[in-house]
Amino acid sequence: MNHLIKLGRITAPVGIKGELRVYPYTDDMTRFSDIKSLLLDGQDRTIQKARYQKNMVILKLSGIDDRNTAELHINKELFLRREDLWEIPEDTYFVDDIMGIRVVSEDGAFEGTLTAILPNPAHDLYQITPAKEGAPFVVPAVKEFIRKVDLTEGVMTVKLIEGMTEL
Numbered sequence: 315m316n317h318l319i320k321l322g323r324i325t326a327p328v329g330i331k332g333e334l335r336v337y338p339y340t341d342d343m344t345r346f347s348d349i350k351s352l353l354l355d356g357q358d359r360t361i362q363k364a365r366y367q368k369n370m371v372i373l374k375l376s377g378i379d380d381r382n383t384a385e386l387h388i389n390k391e392l393f394l395r396r397e398d399l400w401e402i403p404e405d406t407y408f409v410d411d412i413m414g415i416r417v418v419s420e421d422g423a424f425e426g427t428l429t430a431i432l433p434n435p436a437h438d439l440y441q442i443t444p445a446k447e448g449a450p451f452v453v454p455a456v457k458e459f460i461r462k463v464d465l466t467e468g469v470m471t472v473k474l475i476e477g478m479t480e481l
Contacts, residue, residue, distance in 0.1 A: 318393040319410050321352060327384035328372050333363075334384055336371040336392065339409060346371050353393040407463060415470045417442050417453075420461060425479070428470060431455070440470075444479065451479045 322336040338346070346364040353359070354375065363374040373392075378384050402408070409431055417425045417440075429450065430441035438455040453459050453472050462471040 317396050318353065319396060319399060319408055321346075321349075321392045321394050322371065323389065323391050324354075324387045325370070326388060327381045330381045332374060332378040332380050332384045334373050334375065334378065334387060335367075336373055338369075338371050343369070343371050346373065349394065349398070353395070354387065354390060405457070405463075407465070411465055412440075412463065412470065415463070415465075415468055417470050417472055419474050420471060425472070425474070426450075442472075448479070453478065 320339050322338040322340070324334045325337050326335045327333065328335050336346075340346075343366060346361065349361055349364075351358050351360045352375075357377070359378070360376040361373060362376060363372075365372045378387065399408070412428055413431070415428045417428055419425050424445045426442040426444040428440050429443040432439040432441055432452065439452040440455050440460075441450050441452050443450045453474070459473050459475075460470065461473055462469075464470075
């Protein structure tokens, strides 16, 4: 398992004092208020201030004190060390832990690999790139379809219904 977890991507500077607009990769962006520091370009940066604007996080990080410096970080990702992560509920997973996981059907047939997580208002959708030829398909990220996730073995067991793999 990766020792660093991606928390978000910097999309733009905000104002002239070095604040950064961040697209969060977490299901609850207010978690940024609980984080003391994170990694940017492999460097520890203290979070001096976190606020929220629509679906974005506005961060003020140590060492980034003007707009010019902030602009140097556009499209860079922010990371948190795994040991600094918060507890998550059962049947909830960090993206880094399941991305690339092998996907098998309930009968054990290899269906493909999880290659993207698509946000959706009701629930996320897991995009599966098939083992055989064909277009990627999606499986709703709900218990009805996600039967088991074994992070140790790197396998997700899914229930497939007729037509699901042909969408």
